[in-house]
Amino acid sequence: MxxxxxxxxxxxxxxxxxxxxxxxxxxxxxxxxxxxxxxxxxxxxxxxxxxxxxxxxxxxxxxxxxxxxxxxxxxxxxxxxxxxxxxxxxxxxxxxxxxxxxxxxxxxxxxxxxxxxxxxxxxxxxxxxxxxxxxxxxxxxxxxxxxxxxxxxxxxxxxxxxxxxxxxxxxxxxxxxxxxxxxxxxxxxxxxxxxxxxxxxxxxxxxxxxxxxxxxxxxxxxxxxxxxxxxxxxxxxxxxxxxxxxxxxxxMTAEAAQERSRLSALVDKIRQTVPKVVPDVEVIGDPVERAPHIVTFSCLYVDGEALLTELDKAGFAVSSGSSCTASTLRPSHVLEAMGVLTHGNVRVSLPRGASAAEVDRFLAVLPELVRRIRQDAGVT
Amino acid sequence: MTETTQPALTVDALGKKCPIPIIMLAEQINHVPLNAVVAVLADDPAAVTDVPAWCRLKSHRHVGSYELPEGGWAIHVRRNY
Incomplete structure (x- = not known):
C-alpha cells in the first residue's frame, strides 16, 4: 500500500x-x-x-x-x-x-x-x-x-x-x-x-x-x-x-470558509455511514455544533491498538483515545469525562485537501477490519 | 432492596485489559435470569467507564461500581431483557 x-x-x-x-x-x-x-x-x-x-x-x-x-x-x-x-x-x-x-x-x-x-x-x-x-x-x-x-x-x-x-x-x-x-x-x-x-x-x-x-x-x-x-x-x-x-x-484563513464546509460534509458522511456499515459502534461528540474536521467513534469489543495497526497497514493515519494506544494505562480523560466507550476508539481528523475518494476508501475498508478483529477476539 | 441485590454471577476479569472485560460481560449476561445482577471484577481503569457505557448502549442497567479492597472494582450490572 x-x-x-x-x-x-x-x-x-x-x-x-x-x-x-x-x-x-x-x-x-x-x-x-x-x-x-x-x-x-x-x-x-x-x-x-x-x-x-x-x-x-x-x-x-x-x-x-x-x-x-x-x-x-x-x-x-x-x-x-x-x-x-x-x-x-x-x-x-x-x-x-x-x-x-x-x-x-x-x-x-x-x-x-x-x-x-x-x-x-x-x-x-x-x-x-x-x-x-x-x-x-x-x-x-x-x-x-x-x-x-x-x-x-x-x-x-x-x-x-x-x-x-x-x-x-x-x-x-x-x-x-x-x-x-x-x-x-x-x-x-x-x-x-x-x-x-x-x-x-x-x-x-x-x-x-x-x-x-x-x-x-x-x-x-x-x-x-x-x-x-x-x-x-x-x-x-x-x-x-x-x-x-x-x-x-x-x-488557511483565506480558504477556511470553503474548506470548512467541504470537510464538514465529509465528516457528516463518516458520522452517518460508520454506524450503518459497522455494527455496535458509538459515534461520539456533537453531530452539528462541532469543529469541521474531527470525528470520533468507538467500536464495541474492539482493541483500539489492533484497529489502529490494521488501519495503518491499510494506509490510514488516524489516532485513538483508547488506553492501550496511549503512553499511560488510563484511557483518554476526555472519553472518561463524557462517559462514552473508551475502547475501540478511532479519531479521524481531516487535513486541508482531504479528498472524498480517501474518505470513501476508509469507509469501504473499515467494516472488514473491525469484523476480523472481533472474530479474532472470539466475539460472534 | 432492588439496588443492593446480591450478584447472581461474578465475571472475574481481573488482570484483563479492555475490551476483554466487556466481551466477557456480553457473553455471560444471558446466563442469569432477567433482573438478576452480574458483578464484573476488573482492574483496568477503562472498565469503570466502559461497563456503564456498554450498559447505556445495550439498554442494561449499571447498578453501581464499588472499589475492591485488593484493588480494582466490582461493577454491578442488572440484566434488563
Missing part, C-alpha cells in the same frame, strides 16, 4: 506549501537577533513584527497583545500560570472544564501543588460543559482564572465560549480560551482575556505557539523574565518559524 491517507490533522496539520516557502525564505533573511540594531537584525525584527501583526489580525487581537511561544503547550502553561500569578491578590482558585487539553490540566495540577485550588467542571455525553454550571463555578469570589477550549481536540464538540465569556466578564474573572483546534479553521469567539493556539495545527511549522493577553488583563510571567516577547515568554524568538506560521495562518 503506497498511498497513505493522512487523517490526523488534530495532532498536526501537514506544513502548508506557503508556510514552507516562507520558512525557507525567512531562514535566509530572518536569522539575526531581532533585538539588535544592525541591518540584519532590523530585517529580522521587521519580519517578526509583520508576522505578529498578521497573526494578531487573523485571531482578533492587537499586535502588542500577541507573544510567540515555542509551542501551544508552552502557550497554555505560561498563559494559565502567568494569569494566576497576576491575579494572586484576588484569589488562587482556577476553574477549567474536565475535557481541556492535558496542558491545561497539567498547569492546574502544578497550581494545586503550589497551594492553589482547582475545580474541573464536568461535561455531558456530547462532551460539552453546561454554561450554567460553569458560571456557578466561576462565581466563587476567589476565582482567579477560568479556562475553556473552543473545540475539544478528541471529539470536536464546540464549547459555549461566548456564553461562558459573558459570565466571566460579569464576575470580573479573566477567561483563557484554548483555540488550538479551531484557529485558522473557524473565527475565534469573542470575549477571551487570554488566547492560546499552536501553529503546527493550522499548517505552520512545529515550534511556534501563540499567547495573546488582552490589554488590561493582569499577567505576570511564572518563569524568570527576560526582555523578549513583552516579558511573557523567555528566550530567543524563532523568527523563521513565526514568519512561516503567519504565512500558513493567512493561507
Amino acid at each position: 503506497g498511498l497513505v491517507a493522512y487523517f490526523d490533522a488534530a495532532s498536526t496539520e501537514p506544513l502548508h506549501p506557503q508556510a514552507r516557502e516562507a520558512l525557507l525564505a525567512a531562514i535566509d533573511v530572518g536569522w539575526a537577533d531581532p533585538a539588535r540594531l544592525y541591518n540584519q537584525a532590523r530585517r529580522a525584527h521587521l519580519l517578526l513584527e509583520q508576522a505578529r501583526t498578521e497573526v494578531a489580525e487573523a485571531l482578533g487581537a492587537r499586535p502588542d497583545e500577541v507573544s510567540f511561544t515555542s509551542s501551544g503547550t508552552q502557550a497554555v502553561h505560561l498563559g494559565v500560570l502567568g494569569t494566576l500569578q497576576g491575579r494572586r491578590r484576588v484569589g488562587r482558585h482556577l476553574v477549567t472544564s474536565a475535557v481541556e487539553h492535558s496542558s491545561v490540566l497539567h498547569a492546574a495540577a502544578l497550581h494545586e501543588r503550589d497551594g492553589g485550588t482547582a475545580e474541573t467542571v464536568g461535561v455531558d455525553l456530547l462532551g460539552r460543559v453546561d454554561p450554567a454550571v460553569f458560571t456557578e463555578a466561576v462565581a466563587r469570589p476567589d476565582t482567579a482564572l477560568a479556562c475553556l477550549q473552543t473545540a475539544n481536540h478528541e471529539v470536536g464538540t464546540l464549547q459555549p465560549v461566548a456564553e461562558v465569556a459573558a459570565a466571566c466578564r460579569r464576575n470580573g474573572v479573566p477567561l483563557l480560551v484554548d483555540a488550538a483546534q479551531t484557529a485558522g479553521r473557524m473565527p475565534v469567539p469573542a470575549g477571551w482575556s487570554v488566547l492560546t493556539a499552536s501553529a503546527h495545527k493550522w499548517g505552520g511549522p512545529p515550534g511556534v505557539g501563540v499567547l495573546a493577553v488582552r490589554k488590561g488583563t493582569r499577567f505576570r510571567s511564572y518563569l524568570p523574565e527576560d526582555e523578549r516577547e513583552r516579558k511573557r515568554v523567555p528566550g530567543f524568538e524563532n523568527v523563521p518559524g513565526i514568519v512561516a506560521a503567519a504565512a500558513a495562518l493567512r493561507a
Whole structure:
C-alpha cells in the first residue's frame, strides 16, 4: 500500500506549501537577533513584527497583545500560570472544564501543588460543559482564572465560549480560551482575556505557539523574565518559524470558509455511514455544533491498538483515545469525562485537501477490519 | 432492596485489559435470569467507564461500581431483557 491517507490533522496539520516557502525564505533573511540594531537584525525584527501583526489580525487581537511561544503547550502553561500569578491578590482558585487539553490540566495540577485550588467542571455525553454550571463555578469570589477550549481536540464538540465569556466578564474573572483546534479553521469567539493556539495545527511549522493577553488583563510571567516577547515568554524568538506560521495562518484563513464546509460534509458522511456499515459502534461528540474536521467513534469489543495497526497497514493515519494506544494505562480523560466507550476508539481528523475518494476508501475498508478483529477476539 | 441485590454471577476479569472485560460481560449476561445482577471484577481503569457505557448502549442497567479492597472494582450490572 503506497498511498497513505493522512487523517490526523488534530495532532498536526501537514506544513502548508506557503508556510514552507516562507520558512525557507525567512531562514535566509530572518536569522539575526531581532533585538539588535544592525541591518540584519532590523530585517529580522521587521519580519517578526509583520508576522505578529498578521497573526494578531487573523485571531482578533492587537499586535502588542500577541507573544510567540515555542509551542501551544508552552502557550497554555505560561498563559494559565502567568494569569494566576497576576491575579494572586484576588484569589488562587482556577476553574477549567474536565475535557481541556492535558496542558491545561497539567498547569492546574502544578497550581494545586503550589497551594492553589482547582475545580474541573464536568461535561455531558456530547462532551460539552453546561454554561450554567460553569458560571456557578466561576462565581466563587476567589476565582482567579477560568479556562475553556473552543473545540475539544478528541471529539470536536464546540464549547459555549461566548456564553461562558459573558459570565466571566460579569464576575470580573479573566477567561483563557484554548483555540488550538479551531484557529485558522473557524473565527475565534469573542470575549477571551487570554488566547492560546499552536501553529503546527493550522499548517505552520512545529515550534511556534501563540499567547495573546488582552490589554488590561493582569499577567505576570511564572518563569524568570527576560526582555523578549513583552516579558511573557523567555528566550530567543524563532523568527523563521513565526514568519512561516503567519504565512500558513493567512493561507488557511483565506480558504477556511470553503474548506470548512467541504470537510464538514465529509465528516457528516463518516458520522452517518460508520454506524450503518459497522455494527455496535458509538459515534461520539456533537453531530452539528462541532469543529469541521474531527470525528470520533468507538467500536464495541474492539482493541483500539489492533484497529489502529490494521488501519495503518491499510494506509490510514488516524489516532485513538483508547488506553492501550496511549503512553499511560488510563484511557483518554476526555472519553472518561463524557462517559462514552473508551475502547475501540478511532479519531479521524481531516487535513486541508482531504479528498472524498480517501474518505470513501476508509469507509469501504473499515467494516472488514473491525469484523476480523472481533472474530479474532472470539466475539460472534 | 432492588439496588443492593446480591450478584447472581461474578465475571472475574481481573488482570484483563479492555475490551476483554466487556466481551466477557456480553457473553455471560444471558446466563442469569432477567433482573438478576452480574458483578464484573476488573482492574483496568477503562472498565469503570466502559461497563456503564456498554450498559447505556445495550439498554442494561449499571447498578453501581464499588472499589475492591485488593484493588480494582466490582461493577454491578442488572440484566434488563
